[in-house]
């Protein structure tokens with residue numbers, strides 16, 4: 368009895384694992400697994416291929432951020448899990464009136480120059496925590512935009528304390544669940560619970576051991592109280608997969624979290640407007656979208672902040688083609704609005 372139950376659970380687990388991925392992705396990943404997980408992610412042949420491609424529209428380079436990364440280490444950073452169907456269905460989808468007049472180009476850093484978090488580039492280290500970074504960074508920006516306060520919220524709180532509701536910590540998670548965590552549990556400040564620490568290899572930036580940090584629920588500074596540094600969201604929603612709705616959302620409410628499919632060539636991005644040219648699927652990644660524009664050549668793009676430090680891409684930022692759902696960039700946009708809860712109390716004191 369016990370053993371048949373064990374095998375049933377095991378096969379259910381296996382099914383669950385398989386079902387969380389797109390079919391196309393499963394196929395591509397099997398191919399990758401076979402022959403090159405140990406190879407370097409950066410390849411001169413890819414740099415040449417892109418830079419000699421007449422229609423690429425972007426430049427490739429051997430980005431120093433990944434100079435010692437293998438394919439499997441790189442894949443590990445791409446920590447977006449496919450959101451379960453029932454969670455997708457129960458999430459409100461926001462759209463904006465078509466009448467809203469939008470500028471031809473927009474950069475949140477220039478629209479809200481008083482908010483330093485918008486222009487800060489972070490580093491997720493060796494942990495598949497992109498799903499948490501995209502969410503926490505966008506929420507920090509939104510606190511500044513809506514309530515005129517500089518604040519840096521804690522990725523570590525979300526990563527360590529959300530548990531299986533958000534997925535699997537450094538092994539990947541669900542972007543929309545991060546925003547729900549902000550509504551239900553709030554998120555403390557980075558000062559209270561920092562992502563990187565100074566006490567050896569116990570933080571998710573570490574190599575080669577990069578476990579999901581433990582949920583501690585105490586600020587590192589004994590004078591700060593965990594509960595009191597919590598900042599809450601009032602809503603968690605998806606944005607309609609229409610470029611106009613995405614632009615209107617960023618214009619009105621601030622940066623959003625987006626997920627997209629990463630191919631090998633993306634690791635080599637240096638500048639210009641990215642579109643997939645060559646290489647296999649590596650996984651799903653989440654980042655922060657902060658604006659849009661059109662190049663002199665008339666190519667529409669989105670402007671995004673990655674969290675692979677400034678040694679990757681265009682000083683940490685990248686552009687990707689807009690209006691064609693390039694790599695799925697327009698179909699998984701999530702966000703939420705910040706709450707005055709706790710903040711009102713700070714002001715009252």
Ligand SMILES: *[C@@H]1O[C@H](CO)[C@@H](O)[C@H](O)[C@H]1NC(C)=O
Pocket residue numbers: 431434435
């Ligand atoms: C890559 O690894 C080599 C040898 O292990 C080391 O000397 C070098 O500093 C590393 N480069 C980076 C950018 O980490």
Ligand SMILES: *[C@@H]1O[C@H](CO)[C@@H](O)[C@H](O)[C@H]1NC(C)=O
Pocket residue numbers: 481482483511515516517
């Ligand atoms: C945030 O900090 C910067 C630099 O200290 C400052 O110039 C800016 O006014 C601050 N913004 C707000 C909203 O307080």
